[in-house]
Amino acid sequence: MSQSLVESIFLKPASIKEADLNTVLGKLMSHGNIDYADLYFQNSQFESWSLEDSIVKQGNYSIENGVGVRAVSDTKTGFAYSDDISLEALTSARKTVSAISRRGKSQSVKVFGNHLSGRKLYDYVNPLESFSAEEKVKLLESVDKEARQLDKRVKQVMVSIAGGRDIILLAASDGDLASDVRPLVRLSVSVIVEDNGQREQASAGGGARVGYGYFLENERALDFAREAVRQAITKLDAVDAPAGAMPVVLGAGWPGVLLHEAIGHGLEGDFNRKGSSAFSDRIGERVASSVCTIVDDGTLPNRRGSLNIDDEGTTTQCTTLIENGVLKGYLQDKLNARLMGMAATGNGRRESYAHLPMPRMTNTYMLAGESAPEEIIASVDKGLYAVNFGGGQVDITSGKFVFSASEAYLIENGKVTRPVRGATLIGNGPDVLTKVSMVGNDLKLDEGVGTCGKEGQSVPVGVGQPTLKVDELTVGGTSA
Amino acid sequence: MIINKKNSEKLEQAVSQALKVAKRCGADQAEVSLSVDSGLSVAVRNGETETLEYHKDKGLSVTVFKDQCKGSASTSDLSEKAISQSVKTAFDIARFTAKDVYSGLAPEEEMAWQYPDLSLYFPWDVSAEDAVELAVNCESAALKYDKRIVNSEGASVSSHEAFHVYGNSHGFLASYPSSMHSLSCAVIGKDGEVMQRDYWYSHARDSDFLESASAIGKQAAKRTLARLNGKKLSTAKVPVLFSPEMAAGIFSHFVSAISGGSLYRKASFLVDGIDKMIFPDWMHILEQPHIVSGLGSCPYDSEGVRTRSRDIVADGNLQSYVLDSYAARKLDMTTTGNSGGVHNLTVVPNHSNFKAMLKLMDKGLLVTELMGQGINIVTGDYSRGAAGFWVENGKIQYPVEEITIAGNLSDMFNKLVAVGNDLDLRRNIRTGSILVEEMMIAGS
Numbered sequence: 001m002s003q004s005l006v007e008s009i010f011l012k013p014a015s016i017k018e019a020d021l022n023t024v025l026g027k028l029m030s031h032g033n034i035d036y037a038d039l040y041f042q043n044s045q046f047e048s049w050s051l052e053d054s055i056v057k058q059g060n061y062s063i064e065n066g067v068g069v070r071a072v073s074d075t076k077t078g079f080a081y082s083d084d085i086s087l088e089a090l091t092s093a094r095k096t097v098s099a100i101s102r103r104g105k106s107q108s109v110k111v112f113g114n115h116l117s118g119r120k121l122y123d124y125v126n127p128l129e130s131f132s133a134e135e136k137v138k139l140l141e142s143v144d145k146e147a148r149q150l151d152k153r154v155k156q157v158m159v160s161i162a163g164g165r166d167i168i169l170l171a172a173s174d175g176d177l178a179s180d181v182r183p184l185v186r187l188s189v190s191v192i193v194e195d196n197g198q199r200e201q202a203s204a205g206g207g208a209r210v211g212y213g214y215f216l217e218n219e220r221a222l223d224f225a226r227e228a229v230r231q232a233i234t235k236l237d238a239v240d241a242p243a244g245a246m247p248v249v250l251g252a253g254w255p256g257v258l259l260h261e262a263i264g265h266g267l268e269g270d271f272n273r274k275g276s277s278a279f280s281d282r283i284g285e286r287v288a289s290s291v292c293t294i295v296d297d298g299t300l301p302n303r304r305g306s307l308n309i310d311d312e313g314t315t316t317q318c319t320t321l322i323e324n325g326v327l328k329g330y331l332q333d334k335l336n337a338r339l340m341g342m343a344a345t346g347n348g349r350r351e352s353y354a355h356l357p358m359p360r361m362t363n364t365y366m367l368a369g370e371s372a373p374e375e376i377i378a379s380v381d382k383g384l385y386a387v388n389f390g391g392g393q394v395d396i397t398s399g400k401f402v403f404s405a406s407e408a409y410l411i412e413n414g415k416v417t418r419p420v421r422g423a424t425l426i427g428n429g430p431d432v433l434t435k436v437s438m439v440g441n442d443l444k445l446d447e448g449v450g451t452c453g454k455e456g457q458s459v460p461v462g463v464g465q466p467t468l469k470v471d472e473l474t475v476g477g478t479s480a
Numbered sequence: 481m482i483i484n485k486k487n488s489e490k491l492e493q494a495v496s497q498a499l500k501v502a503k504r505c506g507a508d509q510a511e512v513s514l515s516v517d518s519g520l521s522v523a524v525r526n527g528e529t530e531t532l533e534y535h536k537d538k539g540l541s542v543t544v545f546k547d548q549c550k551g552s553a554s555t556s557d558l559s560e561k562a563i564s565q566s567v568k569t570a571f572d573i574a575r576f577t578a579k580d581v582y583s584g585l586a587p588e589e590e591m592a593w594q595y596p597d598l599s600l601y602f603p604w605d606v607s608a609e610d611a612v613e614l615a616v617n618c619e620s621a622a623l624k625y626d627k628r629i630v631n632s633e634g635a636s637v638s639s640h641e642a643f644h645v646y647g648n649s650h651g652f653l654a655s656y657p658s659s660m661h662s663l664s665c666a667v668i669g670k671d672g673e674v675m676q677r678d679y680w681y682s683h684a685r686d687s688d689f690l691e692s693a694s695a696i697g698k699q700a701a702k703r704t705l706a707r708l709n710g711k712k713l714s715t716a717k718v719p720v721l722f723s724p725e726m727a728a729g730i731f732s733h734f735v736s737a738i739s740g741g742s743l744y745r746k747a748s749f750l751v752d753g754i755d756k757m758i759f760p761d762w763m764h765i766l767e768q769p770h771i772v773s774g775l776g777s778c779p780y781d782s783e784g785v786r787t788r789s790r791d792i793v794a795d796g797n798l799q800s801y802v803l804d805s806y807a808a809r810k811l812d813m814t815t816t817g818n819s820g821g822v823h824n825l826t827v828v829p830n831h832s833n834f835k836a837m838l839k840l841m842d843k844g845l846l847v848t849e850l851m852g853q854g855i856n857i858v859t860g861d862y863s864r865g866a867a868g869f870w871v872e873n874g875k876i877q878y879p880v881e882e883i884t885i886a887g888n889l890s891d892m893f894n895k896l897v898a899v900g901n902d903l904d905l906r907r908n909i910r911t912g913s914i915l916v917e918e919m920m921i922a923g924s
Contacts, residue, residue: 059573243921244924392852422863
């Protein structure tokens, strides 16, 4: 979909011309000391369908339209939005946000340049239209059927699919005029198994910036069902998790949530500009062992965390955060990049037109190392092998982070032995990666289900890593 | 003020219109909820305005039932055309969902045909300038409290008001306005190399009941300073005292475990828990939806069902689940008016204040922060990151961090020793601090 088509969605029905956008921004910039202003138009369609008790019980569809108006003066931001897209609404929001201005010099607006470089990390499909309603129902039913036929102990199966399409148009005083069409689908399956009165639950799923057909490729959806059942059945045999500090081997893929919590958030520009991160003023310092190189990459085709442009119109990129153990860079939006005298890195993201952008991750992962995964496990005498996680959380300032293992095993004498119950792992962001002694050659990215929350705003993200060994991490089990 | 008579009548009409369209389309039953919300939030940092945000949201969602098949749709556009379109979309979806004999509206006789005015709406005519000044004063009280307070994440003031309309094809149509205002502050302390951050907040339906800016600032500073130079603990089993804020989290897991969705899916460690001893015999837990100006108060639930006060736990015994009409039908029970959750869950204290609770514990861990999602409602397994203080001789000795606490919720409920009367009234779950006999601590 070309930019002119995107503009026709927002501007034509409201009889707004491109020149009007320039005028609104121009009026904003004419107030004293406004450094930057932007208008963010968004049209969102979203649907979800869910199955339980082997029948599709619910379907939901929602549609939302709106425009956010922002003005920035030094460190100050004024923001208003409207779910009515009209010149009157823009003008009213413009007047409201100009309250942020102070006495001082007025600035001018740059002529819009076209920033849509023809980049296409994902197709402009509308996931909602990629399948008929019958096909959506059939997909849900096939996953349910697969899960139930795998094992008699499966007592309950819940499956849901969700699809959405966001169309955005961004006009900014720095001359950025950019648009993007962003599809996103997700499938989740959750099963409850029961054996001799003991119950366990597990879930699996995946997604990407594609249509629903993705779930039929290579039996992908059925594999999620198999994975959920496998995990739940494994848990039935779990023993109490150990408690205390010990070596931990993290599996490849989704356990990369470690990097997201321990490192990623602490390197977001806003916290570092304010000096509130445990990583503040540490660029150039060693914060990880030399086997660790970590990037944030918004340019991986079709991935859940990828974007052609961020929500401020900046082209996304692959940013090296840590190279061979040395801290290299932060994740920046326009505001924090300007205040820190750095370049924006395409990480300015917002949940919607009704939220302010801030520095956020895209797909954050560690590059592959040289060790074979078996070799890593064989190196541990007594420890934990954690392969699946729920979520995580971090205290940016103290650096303390947690992530909760949902599938883990004991390692005894270099061998993976019994499964253990879920346990939370806790560590300190700035030093956990200094304890990474081995990195596997098996880099894997997650299946595409990650959602990151920050200051009440949720955005889709990705994580990944190879198998890796942390020499010591505290494991929160119940068994001494 | 966004709500006036004319405006609220218009919003009620929008709901009626949607119900009419649903009927015209051939729906057997339908329900519509609509809300509009407006507000202001300001954030200041180091004495300067950081953000000034004006909020204005609206949305309508409709659910239709046809031959016990269900479809839903929502829209932020309240024009007649968009509402009709949404109803039609919901109806289209219902053509493809399956017949579910348990689906449908809550029973007509359960509707809140009469409901009390709970006094939930107190507009606060605060200008952006006044809000900024209040936030600046709050932050300044924190910053000047101690020289080890070296940085700030800022202070913020927010004021929101909303109007809610709900109607369904039983002919039920009701509405009420509400408001919520808050003031909060977060600062950073440093002593040596390591920084710590903590915060404090107040929120209330009526801005007159917000704690003073200086009290909030000082409390944020005190809490931050108290955390400086924390230590790890050695791995051991010890008694654990949860602060009121953390105790509310523990009871929220209790609510999840007795909620209809978890029960009919058999996804709870409290399946078939009704009439069983879940807590020690002194334990009482009530739901009080009609507390005047209460933070969790609600005249009717999100299906229009009247809410009422009741015992959830009496003498340690589980008296009632938390059900909406769907889960109630699945379980062959009656809705408890909890579609959308509980409304003011109150845990009745059996002990004295916080100081007395520390003394009762004598030696153990006081938990003031919990991190992560390590809670399994199916099995009751509980394992989370924690921070707090080590207590000996009934007195706080030093801050503790980077540890985990673990146990099983079922055991933790059984092994409750006491509930303090230091109730935190800022939440929908109102509890004091709670003492658990023993939990596993993992540290160094």
